[in-house]
Amino acid sequence: MLPRRIRALSRTYSRHRRSFASASSPIHSLLYVEHRSGDIDAGSLSALTAASQLGGKVTGLVVGRPGDVDSIVEKVKNLEGITGVLHSSSEAYTNNLAETITLLLASILERSEYTHVVSSHSSNSKNIIPRLSGVLDIPAVSDVMSVSHSPSDNTTTFTRPIYAGNAIATIKAPASLHTKIFTVRSTAFAKAPSSPHSSAKPSDVPTTHLETIIAKSDRPELGTAARVVSGGRALKNAVTFKETLNPLADALGAAVGASRAAVDAGYADNSLQVGQTGKVVAPELYVAIGISGAIQHLAGMKDSKLIVAINKDADAPIFQVADVGLVADLYEAVPELVKKLQK
Numbered sequence: 001m002l003p004r005r006i007r008a009l010s011r012t013y014s015r016h017r018r019s020f021a022s023a024s025s026p027i028h029s030l031l032y033v034e035h036r037s038g039d040i041d042a043g044s045l046s047a048l049t050a051a052s053q054l055g056g057k058v059t060g061l062v063v064g065r066p067g068d069v070d071s072i073v074e075k076v077k078n079l080e081g082i083t084g085v086l087h088s089s090s091e092a093y094t095n096n097l098a099e100t101i102t103l104l105l106a107s108i109l110e111r112s113e114y115t116h117v118v119s120s121h122s123s124n125s126k127n128i129i130p131r132l133s134g135v136l137d138i139p140a141v142s143d144v145m146s147v148s149h150s151p152s153d154n155t156t157t158f159t160r161p162i163y164a165g166n167a168i169a170t171i172k173a174p175a176s177l178h179t180k181i182f183t184v185r186s187t188a189f190a191k192a193p194s195s196p197h198s199s200a201k202p203s204d205v206p207t208t209h210l211e212t213i214i215a216k217s218d219r220p221e222l223g224t225a226a227r228v229v230s231g232g233r234a235l236k237n238a239v240t241f242k243e244t245l246n247p248l249a250d251a252l253g254a255a256v257g258a259s260r261a262a263v264d265a266g267y268a269d270n271s272l273q274v275g276q277t278g279k280v281v282a283p284e285l286y287v288a289i290g291i292s293g294a295i296q297h298l299a300g301m302k303d304s305k306l307i308v309a310i311n312k313d314a315d316a317p318i319f320q321v322a323d324v325g326l327v328a329d330l331y332e333a334v335p336e337l338v339k340k341l342q343k
Helices: 004-020 042-052 069-077 098-111 125-136 238-252 260-264 295-301 330-342
Strands: 028-033 057-064 084-089 116-120 140-144 146-150 155-162 167-173 180-184 227-231 255-258 285-289 306-311 324-327
Touching (some): 098 125, 227 238, 238 285, 255 260
Parallel strands (some): 028 057
């Protein structure tokens, strides 16, 4: 059973929604802005671009612990397409727990007439947005690749991948759905360039944050890197994975990724997983080493500009999408490639 406060918010929002359902509301989007270490996440910049394509106003929402919010608010104000900023700071927001953020979003929507709620399709938002959808009892659309709004009938149309990216679904949200909630695939939208405040604090949240583990690396961030080197199950173990991939990634200035099989086998951290259940990447160069090319993996990298595959199995599915394929033993080919690059 839902907690009493959430049930009350759901009932209040339902009454609010019905009172405006028949009205042709001007577009006003609420963008949930994610940030880390004093910088706005790249995915939120792409989400802003998507929100701007709807037309109308875009208000950014910045949430965080005291001391972190003010600098982010100033950066958000300078983003092209932002027309206003809401912010809320509290120690309870330190770890971005879905339970606290959901209560804040539901509280804002209860008192406002936002037509759209937008966020990036990040790990954090994939935890928050479905909860918000359930609390407010309204549908949400995830991993959106395009969005448009028709003023004539006040409907919003989305496209999103289905069947591991092998088909694209077109979804139309009717005018009767006053608030549309969706998350945005960051690689499908360009990052927005740089160019009344509200505060709410959660209470009685039955969740305690235990620990946040952040993998640190001097390499580019996997989700936004221009070059990615990924390894699969053929790399045998975690030591071989690092010894084989890291020199090549260093030579190329690339981020390191992994297939789900490699992650499940313990070769790499799950933050490096590329695929349908991991991160979706679209770099300029994607090098797949010892990856067979399961459909789940292809869904996360097939939009890469140049795909290079190294695999000793000439019939591996990865060669069907690769622009350049090398049928060879990776333990011989990769060191030789590193030598060539270092000359």
